Amino acid sequence: MVKFLVINARPTTARAISRSLPDVISRAFIGRMIADPGFLHKLLLEQVATIGFALTWEIKNRKERIKQEWDLALLNVLTASACNAIVMWTLAPCRSYGNTFRFDLQNTLQKLPNNIFEKSYR
Known part of the structure; x- marks a missing residue:
């Protein structure tokens, strides 16, 4: 709860x-x-690296054709960036909070770890 309030207390x-x-x-x-x-800093660093390396790869492989095929190169860079963001989002550890459920099965499923590196509850 303290971590939640630290995030939401200050602008x-x-x-x-x-x-x-x-x-x-x-x-x-x-x-x-x-x-x-x-997490936010890691996500931003990862995105900057992905966009930078994807642009470098596109420029290196397309050379003088980059001006004619800029739309395809941009699409490739955006696709790589989106895929990297999705992978980072799904693999990041997550602490779940929120509603408690009425049924025992729902409570049991809610208490399972969201990530393989997260400890499960008792």
């Missing part, structure tokens, strides 16, 4: 991002930030 970039997203995505983002406070 930070993470708070601005979480408040601008839809509720479901915002909860997932906050859960990832609680589990790993450096």
Whole structure:
């Protein structure tokens, strides 16, 4: 709870991002930030590296054709960036919080770890 309040108490970039997203995505983002406070920085660094290397690869392989095929090169860079963001999002550790469920099976499923590196509850 303390980590949640630290994220939402002060005006930070993470708070601005979480408040601008839809509720479901915002909860997932906050859960990832609680589990790993450096998640946003890691995601940004990974995206910068992906875009940089993808652009370098496109320029190196297309050479003088890059001006004629800029749309295809841009599409390849954006696809690589989106795939990398999805992989980072799904593999990031996440602390879930939210509603408790009425039925025992729902509570049991909710208590399972979201990530292989996360400890399960008792």
